Amino acid sequence: MPQNSIVSTEKICTHINSQSILKNVSISLGRGRVVGLVGPNGAGKTTVMKSILGLISVDSGSIFVEGQQVTPQHHSIIKQKVGALIEGPAIYPFLTGFEHLKMMTNDIGQIISFSDQLGLTKYLPKKVKGYSLGTKQKLGIVLALINDPDLVILDEPMNGLDPQSTRQLRNLIQKLSKNGTTFFISSHILSELEKIIDDVIVLDSGKVTLSTSLEKLYQESTRKLVIETSAGSVEINNEDFSQLNNELIRLIKQRVKINNIRYRPSDLEDSLLKYLDDHNQEEN
Numbered sequence: 001m002p003q004n005s006i007v008s009t010e011k012i013c014t015h016i017n018s019q020s021i022l023k024n025v026s027i028s029l030g031r032g033r034v035v036g037l038v039g040p041n042g043a044g045k046t047t048v049m050k051s052i053l054g055l056i057s058v059d060s061g062s063i064f065v066e067g068q069q070v071t072p073q074h075h076s077i078i079k080q081k082v083g084a085l086i087e088g089p090a091i092y093p094f095l096t097g098f099e100h101l102k103m104m105t106n107d108i109g110q111i112i113s114f115s116d117q118l119g120l121t122k123y124l125p126k127k128v129k130g131y132s133l134g135t136k137q138k139l140g141i142v143l144a145l146i147n148d149p150d151l152v153i154l155d156e157p158m159n160g161l162d163p164q165s166t167r168q169l170r171n172l173i174q175k176l177s178k179n180g181t182t183f184f185i186s187s188h189i190l191s192e193l194e195k196i197i198d199d200v201i202v203l204d205s206g207k208v209t210l211s212t213s214l215e216k217l218y219q220e221s222t223r224k225l226v227i228e229t230s231a232g233s234v235e236i237n238n239e240d241f242s243q244l245n246n247e248l249i250r251l252i253k254q255r256v257k258i259n260n261i262r263y264r265p266s267d268l269e270d271s272l273l274k275y276l277d278d279h280n281q282e283e284n
């Protein structure tokens with residue numbers, strides 16, 4: 001296991017019924033990093049997270065958290081150091097939000113502080129059965145954050161959150177990660193994670209297809225040059241000057257008016273697609 005990583009899995013495989021779900025998944029989460037786990041629905045994101053938490057057993061391979069091996073029988077390290085929200089929080093409908101949090105800690109200051117930052121405070125005295133999906137989700141997130149875990153695992157935490165709440169969550173994650181907390185966050189929507197993650201792991205059909213830092217991803221991706229004309233806009237790869245020349249000649253010949261030429265920075269989705277594309281070409 002790399003020295004600076006808080007979690008690592010080594011070639012974990014698991015199946016449900018007779019279907020293979022995870023296929024040799026080896027990942028490593030750097031300490032203090034915010035790591036995104038992205039992939040389409042059914043890719044195995046929740047299964048990876050459950051395995052790391054010792055909630056399900058794996059057929060082969062091993063999982064280490066803080067250097068200690070985790071299995072469904074041995075997971076005391078998880079209780080001590082890890083907070084998690086998996087597939088919506090486990091909640092008691094007839095207890096209030098506050099009563100849920102009070103079961104986890106006596107530190108009322110911490111309860112109020114996290115609840116304030118996510119806009120949950122006014123719902124705390126109310127019974128959870130009346131909560132909206134988003135409010136339940138916020139309660140689950142606060143439950144995961146309480147007691148200063150070293151690692152926080154959040155499975156699709158933005159589910160049900162409105163844009164303002166998503167921003168509040170982003171700010172809170174950024175603040176905690178600056179103080180050294182490691183985050184492992186899944187989403188099937190790339191753009192949701194783009195603003196908060198340092199590293200990205202892509203999972204597809206139970207296999208890791210990419211694991212890299214965003215910094216590297218952006219370095220390798222090309223920006224686009226956008227030519228806006230009276231007849232619509234044309235996109236050109238940043239460094240493709242022959243394409244640029246041909247396009248300009250064509251536009252001028254047709255007497256199309258050029259209104260603007262600008263760079264469009266690539267977003268995470270562009271970069272990922274390009275990376276995967278290049279990668280496949282190398283393999284073929």
Ligand SMILES: Nc1ncnc2c1ncn2[C@@H]1O[C@H](COP(=O)(O)OP(=O)(O)O)[C@@H](O)[C@H]1O
Nearest residue numbers: 016017021039040041042043044045046047048
């Ligand atoms: N309890 C279960 N019973 C049967 N199949 C399951 C169960 N849980 C997960 N699966 C299957 O495992 C695969 C991965 O699921 P999951 O880890 O939930 O993916 P993700 O979180 O990326 O959407 C999917 O094909 C899903 O149908």
Ligand SMILES: [Mg+2]
Nearest residue numbers: 045046047155
């Ligand atoms: Mg899932």
